Amino acid sequence: MQKNVVVIGTQWGDEGKGKIVDWLTDHAGSVVRFQGGHNAGHTLVIGQGDDQKEFKLNLVPSGIIRDNIECFIGNGVVLDIKHLQKEIAMLENDGIAVRDRLFVSPGCPLILDCHVKLDQAREAKRTNDKKIGTTGKGIGPAYEDKVSRRAIKVYDLLNLDTLKHKLKDLLEYHNFVLTNYLGTDPISFEEQWLELVSQAEFIKPFIVDVSARLHALNDEGKGILFEGAQGALLDIDHGTYPYVTSSNCVAGQASAGSGVGPNMLNYILGITKAYTTRVGGGPFPSELDIDDHRSPGYQMSHKGKEFGTVTQRKRRCGWFDAAALKRSAMINGLSGLCITKLDVLDGIDTLYICVGYQSNGTEYELLPLGADQVADCKPILIEMPGWKETTFGANQWDQLPNNAKNYLLKLEELCGVPLHIISTGPARDETIMLHHPFEIA
16 A cells, blocks of 8 residues: 655754655655745755755755655645745756656645735834744735635636736735835735736746646555645644744645645654754743853754754754643654754753643643743753763664663653654764654555
8 A cells, every 4th residue: 555654843843854855755756845835944965075965945845856756836835936936946056857846736825025025014013022933925924815715826827817806906905004004115016917927937837736646646656745844833723822833734734735635644754853942932941041152052052053944043942842742743643753953962961851831830741722821831851861972973773872762762752652763964864764654654
């Protein structure tokens, strides 16, 4: 029976999903993005030494770096065609064949200039303590238009007469808000119209019925890899609302966001760092100081190179939060766990793990729902010995120090999910495979 795998982040994003998706495509025939937009940042490091190359992807699925992998952008993705053009040009300049392997769903809602302007103006209007930490790329407003049934979708680009009327109505609505509430300039209809006409010609060769194509690939026995963006704790329904993204980041969205039934999702791989990070606003119970060089958070920040691929902002760092991971495991139905950046913890004498919270005299074993509830939580920590030896580049379990093994096994026990993969560096071969998702799905 054919096996398909979903890869999702289990924390607040930035878990290292891109590398793992690229690594797993040796067993897949295709890779699908099913939610989010170009607010995602997936960094791939390919090769060794002088031949090593780094690719930073936002929209294009991470499987594009491997030959002969079909890559799909599903209907659950909000699409900025201008950014897609730039990303394709970057890949082609590096010798990556894209145009015969990348396909876009006609159901993708488009991100337009008005969405970007709305996103940035809203964030600027918020006081510092109320800022969401949005990337300002128009993701949220585009999703709002989708659920309000006024979005312009890819298939609208195929009928310019209808498109013109939809664009006029859309800009009339958004320009009123931009000028009368947010106090900024309106978006020019003529400029946006000419841009869409140009984009229509560009995108036409990429359009395919993604749902139908994925079903065909499944029937042909070719493995499908569903690539999530952001992380489960940023999910619009299950995350620390309102400090969340505007899409569903959980594994179930792979079905709705690509047009396949849930029976085609055979295995769910949850990606997590060996510690915890977060970008932007929102509560973070196990957070550490990242500026004091004496703090373990400083090492996590600097050694882990913790700054956003998209935003370039410093990521906040803290101890591993097992109580949050238990929440992620529940809402995603994880089959296995992949722990990344183990090597960042090398040399820290004592490690701590958050196993629950105290809030107003009550103890919690799971991350509460909603930002206000999480903000009141104080972490309950357990202590574990660290290790002096290096784990960087290890690709066998027996190469790890005993204390590192014990730490990983404790995380597995606390999260209640079997440990299947460990990443010890950014390159493909810096990976320990305990159980291959495609082989045990």
